[in-house]
Amino acid sequence: MTAVLKVGQRTITAEEIIPLLARYQLLPQLVRELLVDEAIASVECSPEELDAACEQIFLRHQLELPEARQNWLKSQGQTLELFRANTLRSFKLEKFKQTTWGPKLESYFLTRKGQLDRVIYSLIRTQDPGIAQELYFRIQEGEQSLAELAAEYSQGPEAQTGGLIGPVELTVPAPPLARMLSVSKPGQLWPPTRLGEWFVIVRLEKFLPVQLDDGVRQRLLNELFNGWLQEQLAQLGAPDSPDSTPTASQ
Incomplete structure (x- = not known):
């Protein structure tokens, strides 16, 4: 048996991973994230777009100096490479949402407006x-x-x-x-x-009355995406997980 993880005094083998994920109700989230990876695999992101997305996150956290950025990444338990990989995934996911449901957003807004006012x-x-x-x-x-x-x-x-x-x-x-x-x-x-x-x-x-501003647009995009994701999980016969939003953003 191949050891893949050590927690305290316990060594976790590859054969134990799936049963442990199921026991602690983490398997649905894993399936969910794998579905997202499959959906965004063909979404393109240029190096310039990725650099700009990373820079935006750093500036959002008021991290202008390289040393401050390194300290922040360390506090988040991330290397620069992992941070860039997570940012890439978030960027591609948002681009997938916009491409798939952006054109339908205004008509969907009209169906939801009565509840959002x-x-x-x-x-x-x-x-x-x-x-x-x-x-x-x-x-x-x-x-x-x-x-x-x-x-x-x-x-x-x-x-x-x-x-x-x-x-x-x-x-x-x-x-x-x-x-x-x-x-x-x-x-x-x-x-x-x-x-x-x-x-x-x-x-x-x-x-x-609600307005279709940036915040409402993002909320409705997330609703449409999560609805689609629930349909994909249902087709797989996968149980729902408590958190319906993939954890990809910074």
Whole structure:
């Protein structure tokens, strides 16, 4: 048996690697990364592109001097050669995402926009329908502000913020509440509505429509890539791993 690794007093043989990966639930991640390697094998990266990508990472970490870069690489447990190899893989992976799904991104964005839009809203929740109705009338008549009443009566964590919640994406609130907010106009106050065990008073404060900026583009590219990767794993009959994103970036 061929020894391939020594950990403490234990020597790991080649025959033990796969069973150990399976036991510690690392095999799915290995399969995932191998699929990525296969997908990006034909993606080209010029020496100039690799140099620029490495330089960008160094500058991101404010590493301008060679000595500082060497110390940082050492702290990361990397040699310069390994760093460049990892950067090359990250660059090729991002290029693969852009080439494969970049042209589809705008249409995908339109299908996801309703979930990515954000809202700021105020909420009072109570389990007593009578109190909910009384508080609603007080707000409606201008006797007291929603913030004052939320701080005194609301039975959730929003009491600490005067009922104010957000900004959050519309996927965060419970679906019935999200539907109410999605059809609201800023300033619209909803009368007490039963949501599960609660009676809630809701007011939309601000609607923040999502824009297809660089951050959103990257998020959607990652979603499309991860969806594709899950399909590839399913075809192989491989189990999912907890982390769905290959660990290739610096």
